[in-house]
Amino acid sequence: MxxxxxxxxxxxxxxxxxxxxxxxxxxxxxxxxxxxxxxxxxxxxxxxxxxxxxxxxxxxxxxxxxxxxxxxxxxxxxxxxxxxxxxxxxxxxxxxxxxxxxxxxxxxxxxxxxxxxxxxxxxxxxxxxxxxxxxxxxxxxxxxxxxxxxxxxxxxxxxxxxxxxxxxxxxxxxxxxxxxxxxxxxxxxxxxxxxxxxxxxxxxxxxxxxxxxxxxxxxxxxxxxxNPFCAPGILSDGKNRKALLTGIGYMFVNQVCGINISVPFMSRVLEMTGSCVRLQTLRSSLSIDVIQVIMAIIAMTIIDKVGRKLLLIFSVMLMSVSSGGLVVCFVLMKLKIDIPDSLDWLPLCLIGIYICAYSIGLSPMAWVVTSEIFSIQVRPYGMSITTAAHWMSVYFILYVRDGVFNAVKVDNFLISIYALGLLLALFFEFFTPKMHVGSLKI
Known part of the structure; x- marks a missing residue:
């Protein structure tokens, strides 16, 4: 790719x-x-x-x-x-x-x-x-x-x-x-x-x-x-403007909370525990891809039963809880507080929960949400701009993650993810635009 x-x-x-x-x-x-x-x-x-x-x-x-x-x-x-x-x-x-x-x-x-x-x-x-x-x-x-x-x-x-x-x-x-x-x-x-x-x-x-x-x-x-070039018309209606801002913001936040930038910070927590697991290797990356596939398949089986909004809220809340747990582990190790040997598995478990939570909701639901929040008249242009925002976010994250990793402290980053997860849960509950019917039920 x-x-x-x-x-x-x-x-x-x-x-x-x-x-x-x-x-x-x-x-x-x-x-x-x-x-x-x-x-x-x-x-x-x-x-x-x-x-x-x-x-x-x-x-x-x-x-x-x-x-x-x-x-x-x-x-x-x-x-x-x-x-x-x-x-x-x-x-x-x-x-x-x-x-x-x-x-x-x-x-x-x-x-x-x-x-x-x-x-x-x-x-x-x-x-x-x-x-x-x-x-x-x-x-x-x-x-x-x-x-x-x-x-x-x-x-x-x-x-x-x-x-x-x-x-x-x-x-x-x-x-x-x-x-x-x-x-x-x-x-x-x-x-x-x-x-x-x-x-x-x-x-x-x-x-x-x-x-x-x-x-x-x-x-x-x-x-x-x-008019094949009427893309500015997407901004002429308040609902479409809200949908466009929501789609662009969703794609950007999806990458900010994504695995590409989170894994390096979480790897540092594992290194402090003395774990032999390394997340930034080929085997670990392939394992994460397998987890994403499995969790997306699980999401396919439960989405009609639990609903899209509930699945998104569950995903971001679980991500927030796991990142909060990693903050606690990191602070305890930074303060050199003795942790029982029986809890050495906890950071790795929290990282696994974060990856699973991201892969079951926030990541795969991006295309489901953004393809339906636009009205039918402007959907081609809205989805086009939103997809471009997705790729720009990927491009941005790939080329700034090393600088962010060196400039931002691990605990500060994990606290930011914790707070962002809570804000996303509130947003999905109260401010997500109504999804338009995409299939022709006529």
Missing amino acids: WLSPGGEKLPEKSTTTFTLPFTGIEVTLHLQDFFGLGVVYGALIAGVSLQLIGRRSSMALYDVLLTYTLAIHVWPGQASRLAMWNRMFMGIAVGALSAIIPIYVCEMSHHKLKNKLMLLLPVFVAVGASCGRAIGSAEYEAPLRSHVFGNVAQYVPLFACFCGCWATAHAFASCLIPESPHYLLGGTCWDDPDDGRVSYTMLRRERFDGGPTKRSSVSEQIRLPW
Whole structure:
């Protein structure tokens, strides 16, 4: 994904330096930086393509682009400049798909299956992250990878070919699935309510009941004057502004409380206990990915029974309690207060609880919440901006976590997470915007 084998492919040519205008500041970009810029830009332009050519055509388009960039990625003897631009276009494809797929799943899923299908997205993301780390992520030492997986270099082209085949199959499948009735019934340049009826019939295997009157009312509900570049319209309504701020804030907080930045601080608590467990190794990272997959699957089984709001509140409260417990453990060890040997397992247990709590609620529910808080008229643009905010948050956290780790004390960080968890619980209870129905129950 973000940190991938490309950095090792061109070790002496994988960076470029340019000077910012008006400031004279020199900036050095690596291959993963080009991917980061591309993924943010791809998420931003996804809303326009969704309005111009529809959901399934957009998916097929960016799948083809992703396949093309993967083919260039494994092509021997490529120049460094080509590798950098190729990594940017790869990011554009990934960013756009990460915004388009949740919208399509939200709009096309049956209301009884929607929550479960939306929670499949973080499962695939965690599996993909595990594969990327195992095959050759640049943040891990090569000897460790070689010890676990042998000669990693031989797997890189094979893994890229597998991803390309997957993207190609997804592009062909996108041509066979029905277009979203939300798009066909909306105010597009080729608006045709009859196409929306046919699409609904293909999807549900049942007739579009209600006749012309009901079909007309549904069309009016989601109609806007057709303008593929009307993204500023999302700010013209108070509810949409609230939904946009909520989505952007959710994505940022999701990364601030996430494992990428929390694990280094929690590792220091384990080191003080003399534990032999190290969280910042390849094996530990893969174990965390497995935990995320398992907890997301558990969330799929219980979400319809307990509800989304209750699951989110439970998740952030459990994260707050576990981080508070780690603060107590850290302070006791810092004051050199003797702790019974029988409690040496407690910090590791609290860290496990934190990871499980994050993985069962706050992390996987991000796509469920943000795909439904926007009204149907502005959903493509709202989800596009929110997804871009997600990737910008990932980019920000990855590149400041080392500085934060060195500048912020462990107990201060854990106290901040404790307080933030309590505030999030209050927010989810009282201030979360109403979620709009994403499936066509018509």
